[in-house]
Structure formats: C-alpha cells, structure tokens
Amino acid sequence: MMAVMALPPFPTDLPVQDLLVVDFQLLKSGDKDQADILWRAATTWGFWYLKNHVVNDFVDPMFDLGRKVMALSFEEKMEYWQGNEGGSFGYRHAGATYADVDGSTDVAEFINISKDDALAYPKVAHKVYPPLVNSRMEEVVKPFVEANLQTSAVLMEVFNEKLQLPPGTLSELHRLGNECISESRCIKMPPAPKDTNVALGAHTDFGSISFLVNRLGGLQVLVPNGNAGDWKYVKPVDGYMICNIGDTLSILSGGILKSCVHRVVPPPGLQFMHERWSLVYFLRPNNNVYLKALSDKSPSIEEAVKNAPTGVYFPGVTAVEWFTKRQKQHRTDSGKVSP
Numbered sequence: 001m002m003a004v005m006a007l008p009p010f011p012t013d014l015p016v017q018d019l020l021v022v023d024f025q026l027l028k029s030g031d032k033d034q035a036d037i038l039w040r041a042a043t044t045w046g047f048w049y050l051k052n053h054v055v056n057d058f059v060d061p062m063f064d065l066g067r068k069v070m071a072l073s074f075e076e077k078m079e080y081w082q083g084n085e086g087g088s089f090g091y092r093h094a095g096a097t098y099a100d101v102d103g104s105t106d107v108a109e110f111i112n113i114s115k116d117d118a119l120a121y122p123k124v125a126h127k128v129y130p131p132l133v134n135s136r137m138e139e140v141v142k143p144f145v146e147a148n149l150q151t152s153a154v155l156m157e158v159f160n161e162k163l164q165l166p167p168g169t170l171s172e173l174h175r176l177g178n179e180c181i182s183e184s185r186c187i188k189m190p191p192a193p194k195d196t197n198v199a200l201g202a203h204t205d206f207g208s209i210s211f212l213v214n215r216l217g218g219l220q221v222l223v224p225n226g227n228a229g230d231w232k233y234v235k236p237v238d239g240y241m242i243c244n245i246g247d248t249l250s251i252l253s254g255g256i257l258k259s260c261v262h263r264v265v266p267p268p269g270l271q272f273m274h275e276r277w278s279l280v281y282f283l284r285p286n287n288n289v290y291l292k293a294l295s296d297k298s299p300s301i302e303e304a305v306k307n308a309p310t311g312v313y314f315p316g317v318t319a320v321e322w323f324t325k326r327q328k329q330h331r332t333d334s335g336k337v338s339p
C-alpha cells in the first residue's frame, strides 16, 4: 500500500490547468450531460479527470508490484530490457530518452506489461517478465487491465457516436482478441532528482486513450498551440484518473480529438523530496489498423480533414509501425549494461 496520507500537499500557488471532470458511472448509464463534458474535454485539451470509475480497487496492488520490480537489482531488471528497436514491453531504465533541449536525459524507470501477455497468461503473447510479475499476472495485472478495458469501452462508444461513425467502428479497431500494443506501465522517479528540470520529456501519447493515476504533482500540459512557457500543472486528485487522448485516436478522428503535449517535471514544493510513482494503462489500436482519418465513414471527420494540412491525418503506416517509429524517437540508444 502507498502511504498516501504522508505525502505533502500540492502547492496552492502554481499555474494549474483545471480539467473537466467526467463521472464514469453516469456516463456508463447513458447520461447525456456527462457525454457532453467528455466530448468538450476531448476536443479541446484532450485531457480530463474520470471519477467514480472501476479501476481504483486494482491500483494499489499494481503500485505494490511496481515497487517490487523496481527493487530488483539493475542487472535483474535489464534481463527484461525493452531494447532500442522500437518495442516497449519489459523494463525501461532511466535515461533511455532525451528529456530536454539541453540534452539532459529522463529520470524515469518503467515496467511495461503487454495487455496481450496479461490476458494470455500463462501463455506468452509477446514478452517474458520477471517471475514476480508472472506470479501476480492473474491476480493483479489482469484485473487492472480488464477494469481499464471496461472503462475504455464506455468512452469509445461516446466518441464513436459523437464522431458520427457507424456503430462499433472504433471498438472494431480496438478489438479485444486481436494483437495489439496496449500495455500497463508503472513508473518510478527518484526523490529530488538532482539538477533535473524535466523528468520525462515533452511528448504526446502514441496510442488511443491513456488512463493515468499519480499521487504527486509534476505532470504538466502545454496549452494547445502554446509557446514553450505555457506549461500548466495537472493536479492529482485522490480517486480520480487523469485521462487523455493519444495520437492514434487523434489521427482516426481527423484531429477532432486532441492529442495534447505533456511532460513530467520534478514534483513541486515539498513533494520533490518523495519518490514519484505513476501507473498508466495505454489503450492502443490493433497492430494491423491502417492509420488514417475515417473521413469515408463520418461527415464530421470528412469536414475536419478538409481544413487540415495535407497528410497529417494520413501518415501511411499501421498502428504498430506508428508506435515503433515514435518509440525510437528521442532515444539515447543507451547500451544494455549501464544506463
């Protein structure tokens, strides 16, 4: 269990982005107001809070698993290294990417567990994990994945309808049984990272929707079309998930859904002395989905694409190719032995 109560509060004097709050239970029951709130958030900032959701019960066991993994020796963790070839599943040591324009590197280490592996266990779909992950795959990881899938299915329905797509279009592109690069990620950042301005560099998420739980501040979003100085903190709220649209859903929707640039800086105020942990479920399309704006299926997407710069929503790659390409960006190409 995380010592939630012991953490210092988020400072009150910082530039904070107030995100809209979507009530998952109401949304699931078909509440039109909640669908409107979700739509407004997803088409403006691309970020929102989700409350009354079904993932909460599975969060602490996942953090606990993450802590156990990160406590392994560096050599043990590197046996499960994700590699530099554009793959993501497995362990990623701190410093694998450039985080800032000054050439400094990130200070975050991750364990990424493929959704396909979690659901297929004890079969291996993509990657082998440390024994302590395997031993908790069924009791801890699988229920966490399933709760996120249940959540994403509800959100997808709303986006599908609001985008005027034929029923089931988006869910078909994220079909459960098909191979995909969706994954669960636990992230650890050290306390008071020395001389660190940016702990995890500015990026958009590569997939469709990200579901994030963090307890300390540090996450910042860039005002859409903003300048380098326009970063605002997203304040963690107990029991809420922070959700955001990623690139693939933005492309499929012809840019109607916004994939917003974000980054992580050291936790603000007295929080900076604490280890920072976060947990994310990344929903991504099936590997073989050809990424392109779904203009032929929706009048509103067709209209949106008319006004967009040529090619942006037609990158000419599949979801897995997109992911591999993005994953290779900003890599320090660090070797296998030392970070």
Ligand SMILES: O=C(O)CCC(=O)C(=O)O
Pocket: 185, 187, 200, 205, 212, 214, 218, 219, 262, 263, 264, 277, 278, 279, 280
């Ligand atoms: O740790 C966080 O608050 C955000 C992490 C993140 O943006 C990511 O892993 O893509």
Ligand SMILES: [Fe+2]
Pocket: 203, 204, 205, 262
């Ligand atoms: Fe992210």
